[in-house]
Amino acid sequence: SPGSQGALGTPRATPEQVHLSYPGEPGTMTVTWTTWVPTRSEVQFGLQLSGPLPLRTQGTSSLFVDGGILKRKFYIHRVTLRRLLPGVQYVYRCGSAQGWSRRFRFRTLKNGPHWSPHLAVFGDLGADNPKALPRLRRDIQQGMYNAVLHVGDFAYNMDEDNGRVGDKFMRLIEPVAASLPYMTCPGNHEERYNFSNYKARFSMPGNTEGLWYSWDLGPAHIISFSTEVYFFLHYGYHLVERQFRWLENDLQKANQNRAIRPWIITMGHRPMYCSNADLDDCTRHESKVRKGLFGRLYGLEDLFYRYGVDLQLWAHEHSYERLWPIYNYQVFNGSQAMPYTNPRAPVHIITGSAGCEERLTPFAIFPRPWSAVRVKEYGYTRLHILNGTHVHIQQVSDDQDGKIVDDIWMVRPLLNRTTYL
Ligand SMILES: *[C@@H]1O[C@H](CO)[C@@H](O)[C@H](O)[C@H]1NC(C)=O
Ligand SMILES: *[C@@H]1O[C@H](CO)[C@@H](O)[C@H](O)[C@H]1NC(C)=O
Numbered sequence: 352s353p354g355s356q357g358a359l360g361t362p363r364a365t366p367e368q369v370h371l372s373y374p375g376e377p378g379t380m381t382v383t384w385t386t387w388v389p390t391r392s393e394v395q396f397g398l399q400l401s402g403p404l405p406l407r408t409q410g411t412s413s414l415f416v417d418g419g420i421l422k423r424k425f426y427i428h429r430v431t432l433r434r435l436l437p438g439v440q441y442v443y444r445c446g447s448a449q450g451w452s453r454r455f456r457f458r459t460l461k462n463g464p465h466w467s468p469h470l471a472v473f474g475d476l477g478a479d480n481p482k483a484l485p486r487l488r489r490d491i492q493q494g495m496y497n498a499v500l501h502v503g504d505f506a507y508n509m510d511e512d513n514g515r516v517g518d519k520f521m522r523l524i525e526p527v528a529a530s531l532p533y534m535t536c537p538g539n540h541e542e543r544y545n546f547s548n549y550k551a552r553f554s555m556p557g558n559t560e561g562l563w564y565s566w567d568l569g570p571a572h573i574i575s576f577s578t579e580v581y582f583f584l585h586y587g588y589h590l591v592e593r594q595f596r597w598l599e600n601d602l603q604k605a606n607q608n609r610a611i612r613p614w615i616i617t618m619g620h621r622p623m624y625c626s627n628a629d630l631d632d633c634t635r636h637e638s639k640v641r642k643g644l645f646g647r648l649y650g651l652e653d654l655f656y657r658y659g660v661d662l663q664l665w666a667h668e669h670s671y672e673r674l675w676p677i678y679n680y681q682v683f684n685g686s687q688a689m690p691y692t693n694p695r696a697p698v699h700i701i702t703g704s705a706g707c708e709e710r711l712t713p714f715a716i717f718p719r720p721w722s723a724v725r726v727k728e729y730g731y732t733r734l735h736i737l738n739g740t741h742v743h744i745q746q747v748s749d750d751q752d753g754k755i756v757d758d759i760w761m762v763r764p765l766l767n768r769t770t771y772l
C-alpha cells in the first residue's frame with residue numbers, strides 16, 4: 352500500500368521524529384525529520400486521504416553530530432512546502448526511495464488577519480512523565496488547534512544519553528508535532544553544547560537557528576525569544592545585545608502594522624515574575640529577564656511596556672500562574688470589575704506544567720498582590736485569538752481530567768495599543 356514502507360526500506364533510512372513548523376510565509380509549511388544514514392529528502396503530498404500523492408517537493412539534509420562522548424551522528428531533513436491552499440487539509444509522507452514515513456495529515460494556516468487561531472500553549476514537557484500529552488494528542492486529532500507553542504524545556508534533556516533522550520522525545524511528540532506547526536523557543540534544559548540539539552532538531556522561521564524569531568498568525572504577531580542569553584553568558588555576551596536590538600526592531604515594525612494585526616504576543620522560557628517557592632530568577636525582585644544584566648542592561652519589561660505588548664507567555668515554573676496586568680510590580684487593571692478589559696499594562700501567563708520528571712513546582716504560601724490565579728496541577732493552556740479585540744485564555748487541568756481551571760477574556764480596543772506610556 353502507498354503508506355507502507357517499500358521493499359527496499361531500511362530502518363536506518365526510514366524517517367522518524369517527523370514534525371512540522373510554519374516558516375512564516377503564507378502558504379508554506381516545513382517538514383523536518385531524522386534518518387541515521389544520508390538519504391534524499393522528499394515530501395509527497397496531496398489533498399486526498401487515500402490513493403496516490405500527486406505533489407512532491409525536495410529539500411535538503413544536514414549531518415548533526417551530537418556533543419556527547421559517542422559523537423552520535425544523524426541526518427536532519429528539511430523540506431518546505433510552498434503555494435499551499437489556505438485552511439485546507441493535506442496528506443503527506445516524507446522520506447526517499449530508501450524508506451518512507453507513514454502518512455500524516457495537517458491543515459494549513461489561513462492567510463491574513465481575519466480568522467480566529469486556536470493555540471495550545473505549554474512549556475516543560477519531558478520524555479518522562481509527559482502528563483499533558485495524551486490529552487493534547489486527542490485534542491489535536493480532533494482538530495482543536497492550528498498550532499502549538501512549546502515555551503522551552505524539552506525532553507529533559509535532548510542531549511542526555513548521547514542525544515537518545517532527544518530521539519525518544521521527538522518520537523513521543525510525533526503524533527502531535529507531525530499534524531500541526533510545533534513552534535518553539537529555547538529553555539535552560541537545551542543549554543548543552545551551545546543549544547545544539549535545539550538548533551538542529553527544530554526548524555523555526557528566520558536565520559537565528561530558532562533562538563529568536565517572529566511570525567504572524569491571524570490578528571496576532573507572535574514573537575519567540577531566548578531568555579537563556581541572559582544566563583549562559585559564556586556562549587556570547589553579544590547575543591543579549593543582538594537579540595535585544597532585534598526585538599526592538601521587530602516590535603517597531605509590528606507596531607507600524609498594528610491596525611492590521613492588533614495583538615503582540617511574546618513567548619520566552621523564564622518568566623519576569625512568579626510566586627513559586629524556589630530560588631529561580633523570577634522570584635527575585637530584580638529578575639534578569641525583567642531588569643536585564645546587572646539590573647540595568649537589556650531588561651525586557653521596559654521594552655515590552657514601551658511597545659504595548661499585550662500578552663507574555665512564559666514557562667520554566669512547573670505550574671500555572673496568571674498575573675493581573677503588571678508593570679514594575681504595580682497592577683494596572685483595566686478596572687476593578689474588569690481587570691483584563693483595556694488593561695493598562697501587559698498580561699503575563701506562566702504555563703510550565705505539561706509534565707516532566709521534575710514534577711510540579713510549589714508556590715510560596717502567600718500569593719503576591721499581583722498574582723491572580725495559581726494552579727499547581729498538570730495541564731496546558733488554550734489560547735483562542737478570536738479577533739483583533741478579543742482573546743480567550745483557558746487552563747486545562749489533567750489532574751482534574753480536563754476540567755477548565757482558569758478562564759478569562761482579554762479585551763483591548765483597537766485604538767491606542769502601540770504603547771502603555
Ligand atoms: C553559540 O551559538 C551562537 C548562535 O548560535 C553563536 O553566535 C555563538 O558564537 C556560540 N558560542 C560559542 C561559544 O560557540
Ligand atoms: C485588580 O483587579 C482584581 C480583580 O478585581 C482585584 O482583586 C485587585 O485588587 C485589583 N488590583 C488593583 C491594584 O486594583
Ligand SMILES: *[C@@H]1O[C@H](CO)[C@@H](O)[C@H](O)[C@H]1NC(C)=O
Pocket residue numbers: 737738739740741
Ligand atoms: C470580536 O468579537 C467580539 C465578540 O463576538 C465582538 O464583540 C467584537 O466586536 C469583535 N471585534 C472585532 C474587531 O471584530
